[in-house]
Amino acid sequence: MDVDVLVRVPVREQEPKVRATNFEEVCYGYNEEEAVAEATRCLNCQNAQCMKGCPVSIDIPAFIQQVKDRDFEGAYQTISASSALPAVCGRVCPQESQCEGKCIRGIKGDPISIGKLERFVADWAREHGIRPKKAENANGRKVAVIGSGPAGLTCAGDLAKLGYDVTIFEALLRGGGVLCYGIP
Ligand SMILES: Cc1cc2nc3c(=O)[nH]c(=O)nc-3n(C[C@H](O)[C@H](O)[C@H](O)COP(=O)(O)OP(=O)(O)OC[C@H]3O[C@@H](n4cnc5c(N)ncnc54)[C@H](O)[C@@H]3O)c2cc1C
Numbered sequence: 001m002d003v004d005v006l007v008r009v010p011v012r013e014q015e016p017k018v019r020a021t022n023f024e025e026v027c028y029g030y031n032e033e034e035a036v037a038e039a040t041r042c043l044n045c046q047n048a049q050c051m052k053g054c055p056v057s058i059d060i061p062a063f064i065q066q067v068k069d070r071d072f073e074g075a076y077q078t079i080s081a082s083s084a085l086p087a088v089c090g091r092v093c094p095q096e097s098q099c100e101g102k103c104i105r106g107i108k109g110d111p112i113s114i115g116k117l118e119r120f121v122a123d124w125a126r127e128h129g130i131r132p133k134k135a136e137n138a139n140g141r142k143v144a145v146i147g148s149g150p151a152g153l154t155c156a157g158d159l160a161k162l163g164y165d166v167t168i169f170e171a172l173l174r175g176g177g178v179l180c181y182g183i184p
């Protein structure tokens, strides 16, 4: 795929006349070829400004390099070390004022589509049955988390990574909190 380093690889979307007839996602997201092409635009900055704009300090240059190398599972593990909800954040974070707003590539061209790459990696991992790494050792302690919204899921995920045996209690039929009402 030909890439102009100053221009974003466009993301495919539903045609307006089609999208008006359904409630599916408008944006299809990147496929593998598009994601790798977009990743090649990243400068892999030593002093990566994008990370300073990320509230959870994802190692953005590292995961983009892994996408470049087609190591999509590695990219997922890199993101998962800092974020429990990459499929959601890749869709709803205001990247234009956070990571992408600080991207060095954006000084002379389009910033890297960090959110679309994050979404691609998270969706790829889900489609291939990849999960975040488990704790190496259980610490023998149990924790109950009340509520399965983004806060509860993140808390449970982080505690599980530290070796706790976590049970989530949810009052509604489905997990996900407000997110399960279909916000993304
Ligand atoms: C209409 C709307 C649109 C939004 N759009 C966006 C957006 O585009 N982007 C964005 O970033 N944010 C958006 N938000 C905000 C975002 O959804 C919330 O900030 C987020 O869901 C809060 O997460 P939470 O985990 O704190 O709480 P919640 O998502 O509310 O989760 C709390 C969970 O706890 C459960 N619970 C409560 N009490 C108990 C109990 N006693 N026992 C068991 N379970 C219990 C509830 O059923 C619920 O599932 C939106 C919010 C709304 C309402």
Ligand code: SF4
Pocket: 041, 042, 043, 044, 045, 048, 049, 050, 051, 060, 061, 064, 102, 103, 104, 105, 106, 112, 114
């Ligand atoms: S600032 Fe932009 S170009 Fe530099 S590492 Fe981050 S995403 Fe890549």
